[in-house]
Amino acid sequence: MLKNTLAAAISHTLLIPVLAFAHGSASTSGNVGEAREIQFPDTANHMTLVVDLHTHSVFSDGHVWPRIRVGEAIRDGLDAMAVTEHLEYQPHIEDIPHTDRNRSYQETMMSVPEGEDLLIIAGSEITRRPPHGHMNAVFIEDANELFSVPGNAADWDTASFGAAARNWPAENAVDAANEQGAFVFWNHSWSDFDNAKTVITDFHRQATLDGKLHGIEIANGSTYSPESFQIALDHGLTPVGVSDVHNLIDWDHEPHNGGHRPVNLVFTEERTVEAIRESLIEGRTVVWFRNLLLGQLEHMEPLLNASLQLIGTRYLGEDSGVLEIELTNVSDATFELENLSDYTLVQSHDIIEVPPHSSETYLLRTDGRPNRGDLQFRVLNALIAPDANPEMQFTFDVTSNF
Ligand SMILES: [Zn+2]
Ligand SMILES: [Zn+2]
Incomplete structure (x- = not known):
């Protein structure tokens, strides 16, 4: 969704005097421009919201204060984000011995400048060794219920705290998250396997069957996992794509060079945290990773139809059988289309490229000079399964x- 940046700029300016306490709100000046914002159109029946469900700050093993995550999210045009600290892995515990694990969420909420409409989702990362691995619980109410160690956080060092916290069964943490209505997903599952190929474990299969595990990351940072995508399809888990950023989005994804963080495009009824939660539980999303759109056909199709349209056709001359078509792309994706019709392309072999946010014309040789016809393309930059592209x-x- 596009933001109302004018209203945001005005209220940001007005509120500066109020923000003299604590760390204040995130700076949104400098390096801000629509070119960096992740932009996909709403579909025929839903809003398209841009969401990153997995990031870190100094409250676990990230290297920035939460307000930097907020500033990055606003620059990237996100609609919603979660800062999901490791509950058990606390490398800064001796410097930041916070006993309330909701502090990161509170700091993130307080960092949103007045007038900005970035939604903040409360979440945490449940951190265990394989077979459980790492799981994110988002849309939670109280992070303190999701881990258990005796005594006071201020009395621990990182290693002994981690060992004690990991002793509490992962099943208990997942149960506690579900009692709060969380959306729970399996993080970077491939890192639990020596060959980096995910296989669903008994724990994750059972949690899925019990309705306690709802999603699985298929893209995290710079990694895409076809095995995890297939598991999502086979087990009815929602495919998730996240940055899992610990440093800076600018360093990891170079938006100034045309890059972007992995995100979920979530198709919702309205622009609220609860509507995003419901859509994710129902699986109504497509992952945007590098130039790939990844998701189930039923959710991919409306997004493709909204993003790419045929806006004009004409023959080059009165007797010409060469058809000029004009395609318009209102999304951030560079569409790579393989021609499947009997008409042949004049200017290339069988693939055309439609750049983001542009309209382009292409020439096709027809057989005769039909007034009506169908053009069929395979969308190479979209996957509806690890080995299947959608067609348009x-x-x-x-x-x-025209
Ligand atoms: Zn992790
Ligand atoms: Zn993480």
Whole structure:
């Protein structure tokens, strides 16, 4: 969704005097521009919200204060984000011995400048060794209920705290998250396997069957996992794509060079945290990773139809059988389309590229000079399964010309 940046800029300016306490709100000046914002159109029936469900700050093993995460999210045009600290891995515990594990969420909430409409989702990372691995619980109410160690956080060092916290069964943490209505997903599952190929474990299978595990990361940082994507499809888990950023988005994803963090495009009824939660539980999302769109056909199709449209067709001359078509792309994706129709492309072999946020014309040789016909393309930059691309069909009619 596009933001109302003017309103945001005005209220940010007005509120500066109020923000003299604590760390204040995130700076949104400098290096801000629409080119950096992740932009996909709403679909015919839903809003398209841009969401990152997995990031870190100094409250676990990240290297920045939460307000930096907020500033990055606003620059990236996110609609919603979660800062999901490791509950058990606390490398800064001796410098930041916080006893309330909701502090990171509170600091993140307080960092959103007045007038900005970034939604903050409360979440935590449940951190165990394989077979449980790491899981994120988002849309939680109280992070303190999701881990257990005796005594006071201020009395621990990192190693002994981690060992004590990991002793509490992962099942208990997942149960506690579900009691709060959380959306729980399996993080970077491939890192639990020596060959980096995810296989669903008995624990994750049972948690899925019990309705306690709802999603699985298929993209995290710079990694995509086809095995995890297949597990999502086979077991009805929601595919998730996240930054899992610990340093800076600018260093990891270079938005100034056209890069972007992995995100979920979530298709919702309205722009609220609860609507995002419901859509994720229902699996209504597509992952945006590098130039790939990854998701189930039923959710991919409306996004493709909203993003790419045939806006004009005409023959080059009165007797010409060469058809000029104009395609418009209102998304951030560079569409790579493989021609599947009998018409042949004049300017290339069988693949055309439609750059983001642009309209382009292409020439096709027709057989004869039909007034109406169908164009069929395979969308190479989208996957509806690890080895399957969606197809798009456009019907042209030169009797109603542009
Ligand atoms: Zn992790
Ligand atoms: Zn993480």
